[in-house]
Amino acid sequence: MPLTRIEESLLVAAYFRGGSPSEQVWSSTSDQVLTLSLYFTQDISHDDCSSRFANRPYLGRVYVKNGELNKQIETRYQVLIDLIQKRPDLIEGGGDLRRPADPTYTACRLTEEGCHLAHDLIASFPPTPDFPNWPDRRASPE
Numbered sequence: 001m002p003l004t005r006i007e008e009s010l011l012v013a014a015y016f017r018g019g020s021p022s023e024q025v026w027s028s029t030s031d032q033v034l035t036l037s038l039y040f041t042q043d044i045s046h047d048d049c050s051s052r053f054a055n056r057p058y059l060g061r062v063y064v065k066n067g068e069l070n071k072q073i074e075t076r077y078q079v080l081i082d083l084i085q086k087r088p089d090l091i092e093g094g095g096d097l098r099r100p101a102d103p104t105y106t107a108c109r110l111t112e113e114g115c116h117l118a119h120d121l122i123a124s125f126p127p128t129p130d131f132p133n134w135p136d137r138r139a140s141p142e
Contacts, residue, residue: 001086001087003087004079005041006037006041006076006079007079007083007087008121008124008125009037009040009041009125010033010034010037010076010079010080010083010091011083011090011091011110011114011117011118011121012037012040012118012121012122012125013032013033013034013035013036013037013040014029014033014091014108014109014110014114014118015110015114015115015118015119015122015138016036016128016136016137016138017029017032017033017036017136017137018032018033018091018107018108018109018110018137019094019107019108019109019137020109020137020138021109021110021111021112021114021115023109026094026095026107026109027107028095028104028105028106028107029107029108029109030077030080030093030095030103030104030106030107030108031073031103031104032053033080033108034073034076034077034080034103035049035052035053035073036049036128037076037080038072038073038076039126039128039129040125040126042126043072044072046126046129049129050129050130050131053129053131054131069102069103073103077103080093080103080108081093081097084097084108085097088111089111089113089114090110090111090113090114090117091108091109091110091111091114092108092109092111093106093107093108094106094107094108094109095107119141122140122141127140128140
């Protein structure tokens, strides 16, 4: 079953911002994966992506008034949830993904198979911006 470009961008973003398949403890990463995925699909600019990761409390751009999710994040989050449910061979989720409270409380990580696929996909996306205050979990494969 072929993946859409947005699904591919989520896998690549999960490679850089998601947890490792070997980690025992889940940490919240979905909001970071969604933000980087939006950059990969050119829905946000390089500068916007960089500024969102400039400081740890970057979450202001994930929400709009009254704690509602930004529409871009909300839409991309549903794609991530669907991808986790239909492709558990590639990506798995942590947290309440059936009735998610919000992406800042859920996590995702690639499986070993997902990591291999992400390696193949990385070259088809722009390089990640440099996040000096919050570096990626993994470097680009050589």
